[in-house]
Amino acid sequence: MKRLALSLTCAAILSAVLKPCAACVAVAKSFSPAIAQTPANATLTAVDGIKVGSVTLPGGTTGCTVILVDGEGVPGGVSQRGGAPGTRETDLLSPLNMVDKVNAVVLSGGSAFGLDAATGTSKWLEEHNIGWDVRIAKVPIVPAAILFDLPIGQNAKNHPGADCGYKAVAAATTDPVAMGTIGAGAGATVGKMGGPGTSMKGGLGSAAMRMPDGLVVAAIVAVNAAGDIVDPDTGKVIAGARAADGSFADARTLLRSGALMRRRAATPRAVENTTIGLVATNAKLTKAEVSRMALMADDGYARAIFPSHTMGDGDTVFSLATGRWNGTADVSLIGALAADAMAKALVQAVTQATGLPNIPAVRDLRK
Amino acid sequence: MNVAQGFSPAIAQTPANATLTAVPGIKVGHHTLTERPTGCTVVLIESGATAGVDVRGAAPATRDTDLLSPSKMVEQIFGVALSGGSLFGLATVDGVLRHLEARNIGIVYGNRHIPIVPGASIFDLGVGDASVRPTADCGYRAAQAATDAPVKEGSVGAGAGATLGKISGMARAMKSGVGTAAIAMPDGLIVAALVIANPLGDVIDPATGAIVAGVRNANGRGFADARKIVRAGTPRGRLGDNSTIGVIATNAKLTKAQASYLAQLTDDGYARAIWPIHTMVDGDTVFAIATGSKPGDPDMIAIGALAADVMATAVIRAATQATGLPSLPAVRDLK
Numbered sequence: 001m002k003r004l005a006l007s008l009t010c011a012a013i014l015s016a017v018l019k020p021c022a023a024c025v026a027v028a029k030s031f032s033p034a035i036a037q038t039p040a041n042a043t044l045t046a047v048d049g050i051k052v053g054s055v056t057l058p059g060g061t062t063g064c065t066v067i068l069v070d071g072e073g074v075p076g077g078v079s080q081r082g083g084a085p086g087t088r089e090t091d092l093l094s095p096l097n098m099v100d101k102v103n104a105v106v107l108s109g110g111s112a113f114g115l116d117a118a119t120g121t122s123k124w125l126e127e128h129n130i131g132w133d134v135r136i137a138k139v140p141i142v143p144a145a146i147l148f149d150l151p152i153g154q155n156a157k158n159h160p161g162a163d164c165g166y167k168a169v170a171a172a173t174t175d176p177v178a179m180g181t182i183g184a185g186a187g188a189t190v191g192k193m194g195g196p197g198t199s200m201k202g203g204l205g206s207a208a209m210r211m212p213d214g215l216v217v218a219a220i221v222a223v224n225a226a227g228d229i230v231d232p233d234t235g236k237v238i239a240g241a242r243a244a245d246g247s248f249a250d251a252r253t254l255l256r257s258g259a260l261m262r263r264r265a266a267t268p269r270a271v272e273n274t275t276i277g278l279v280a281t282n283a284k285l286t287k288a289e290v291s292r293m294a295l296m297a298d299d300g301y302a303r304a305i306f307p308s309h310t311m312g313d314g315d316t317v318f319s320l321a322t323g324r325w326n327g328t329a330d331v332s333l334i335g336a337l338a339a340d341a342m343a344k345a346l347v348q349a350v351t352q353a354t355g356l357p358n359i360p361a362v363r364d365l366r367k
Numbered sequence: 368m369n370v371a372q373g374f375s376p377a378i379a380q381t382p383a384n385a386t387l388t389a390v391p392g393i394k395v396g397h398h399t400l401t402e403r404p405t406g407c408t409v410v411l412i413e414s415g416a417t418a419g420v421d422v423r424g425a426a427p428a429t430r431d432t433d434l435l436s437p438s439k440m441v442e443q444i445f446g447v448a449l450s451g452g453s454l455f456g457l458a459t460v461d462g463v464l465r466h467l468e469a470r471n472i473g474i475v476y477g478n479r480h481i482p483i484v485p486g487a488s489i490f491d492l493g494v495g496d497a498s499v500r501p502t503a504d505c506g507y508r509a510a511q512a513a514t515d516a517p518v519k520e521g522s523v524g525a526g527a528g529a530t531l532g533k534i535s536g537m538a539r540a541m542k543s544g545v546g547t548a549a550i551a552m553p554d555g556l557i558v559a560a561l562v563i564a565n566p567l568g569d570v571i572d573p574a575t576g577a578i579v580a581g582v583r584n585a586n587g588r589g590f591a592d593a594r595k596i597v598r599a600g601t602p603r604g605r606l607g608d609n610s611t612i613g614v615i616a617t618n619a620k621l622t623k624a625q626a627s628y629l630a631q632l633t634d635d636g637y638a639r640a641i642w643p644i645h646t647m648v649d650g651d652t653v654f655a656i657a658t659g660s661k662p663g664d665p666d667m668i669a670i671g672a673l674a675a676d677v678m679a680t681a682v683i684r685a686a687t688q689a690t691g692l693p694s695l696p697a698v699r700d701l702k
Contacts (some may be wrong), residue, residue, distance in 0.1 A: 035599045036599070164439060202386075211600065232639075235572070235573055235575045255669060257378050258378045275443075295423065298638075302635035302675070307632075308635055311628075312668065337597065339643070342595070
């Protein structure tokens with residue numbers, strides 16, 4: 001948040017005096033952007049060619065979020081490192097495989113049932129004549145991933161289906177992405193390493209960075225991690241398992257105290273998790289490069305979630321490169337920025353979330 | 368709000384031997400060349416161990432990593448060879464094989480033993496005379512020197528030529544080396560890491576977000592911060608000569624698939640302690656070794672989380688234990 005605040009100050013000074021932001025650089029104590037800007041729209045839709053729509057089901061505790069590529073499809077990739085994934089059409093994203101155009105990506109609650117949301121998104125795309133041209137038809141390419149939110153609210157009997165995916169893609173706009181307890185993040189929770197009743201609300205988060213040469217890198221994520229959310233700038237827990245006195249138990253401490261292993265020995269199931277997200281850039285990347293971008297963005301999970309990629313997390317990151325910017329940038333640097341954008345999106349997801357009964361959000365703790 | 372300060376061990380112990388050899392059955396040996404700063408570090412598991420690998424960097428130099436896939440036949444390995452010298456350094460494996468074969472260690476095939484020894488190398492050819500590289504002789508000597516004593520850290524073995532913080536070029540980089548760390552849980556579980564940290568990026572302490580070692584400011588004082596440099600615009604030109612390679616070891620009994628997964632989870636330690644990591648010019652690789660001397664079902668969530676943490680600690684030690692070279696200061700030189 002400190003970085004965000006500093007860069008906003010930076011932008012304000014820029015617009016006020018129209019001078020280079022050297023003064024900001026001098027005062028920046030941490031690693032706030034020296035020249036890179038947080039765009040006015042600091043969410044995924046800051047990337048030219050990307051639209052986002054979310055639908056939350058009645059009851060407000062599950063839903064889906066669709067990332068729509070405007071116009072023709074663009075190269076996409078995926079990094080799937082969690083131990084309990086629920087995914088669809090991820091194999092075709094391998095650089096070895098033929099299809100190199102993605103039309104939309106669906107993130108959904110509802111566990112495996114929620115993959116049905118992609119059916120609705122595909123239907124909408126077909127109605128709009130968008131997809132991979134196989135002459136007799138256009139086949140919409142819609143990779144998808146789900147998170148496990150069935151214990152929240154009445155979700156066990158009420159999961160996002162094709163209707164959710166259809167409505168979300170129809171609602172997709174270039175407006176700043178609505179964050180918090182919404183869409184795929186509506187039923188998301190974090191900090192589940194401390195036992196029943198100690199978790200906190202996760203949600204949908206997004207962040208974006210704009211480089212002086214016009215390169216934009218942005219992220220969106222629905223965080224539903226078993227682990228705590230940690231701010232990589234400070235190493236401090238932002239949201240996570242709570243101790244009896246209301247403070248953070250800190251999964252890192254629980255792990256070392258042996259409490260985690262004792263609790264898991266008693267109740268070994270840990271499947272009620274999964275963090276799913278997407279990074280996008282306006283750079284032009286090959287399918288192999290966009291795959292590397294997804295792999296590097298996954299390091300944002302490692303930095304902002306502890307522990308991440310566990311056997312109970314189906315952690316997945318998609319990537320898209322819209323190619324609407326004509327500059328050139330090294331994929332290593334795009335990937336490094338994507339990891340940071342993803343870490344910032346994770347922090348946004350928990351700080352923007354609103355609580356549910358017995359599941360407080362960060363903003364509830366501040367009261 | 369009462370935010371937990373740091374995450375010091377509550378019950379988990381740092382064993383008296385807080386290095387990779389804290390895991391029973393594991394021996395480590397270094398050999399450092401005298402001609403220039405380079406060398407090799409050999410990990411031996413003479414009674415064999417289940418193993419896996421995760422190659423997440425984009426510029427790897429590796430050998431016998433394919434056989435570590437859970438779908439492949441070989442179930443046990445007997446050593447891992449880490450070296451300098453880029454792909455030339457993979458020849459060190461040959462010397463380790465010679466050492467083990469002479470001792471009848473390996474998979475039995477007729478009356479022969481075939482030692483299975485995967486290897487990985489860092490790119491350190493930019494530090495001194497590039498024509499000097501670790502060879503089979505280096506691997507043989509390191510294997511002969513291997514013991515279960517606490518592992519020597521710093522600018523030795525495969526870490527002799529290791530550097531870090533290269534995003535603004537070698538002139539502002541720092542010296543790195545070998546780092547290792549171990550943790551012991553009350554139930555007898557041991558998880559230990561050893562790393563040759565030679566990244567493009569800076570080394571970060573994940574507990575605070577502060578830079579431990581990295582790109583130095585042009586005036587030589589303080590850190591420039593790779594995170595700022597990247598945001599200030601695209602660095603031009605060659606991004607340096609890199610790769611972080613390491614080993615995570617545990618006494619837990621793991622399947623080959625679990626060992627592969629452990630290697631993947633350990634890579635999160637690289638992500639937390641190095642910025643940036645897994646770039647196109649880093650050949651980042653993690654080998655995982657499970658000796659299986661501790662019986663019982665493994666708790667993969669706990670083992671994986673500990674592994675990432677122990678690896679992050681090892682990366683920090685690789686930076687803090689290094690000894691500088693002329694124009695390549697180490698952390699201790701900055702004090």
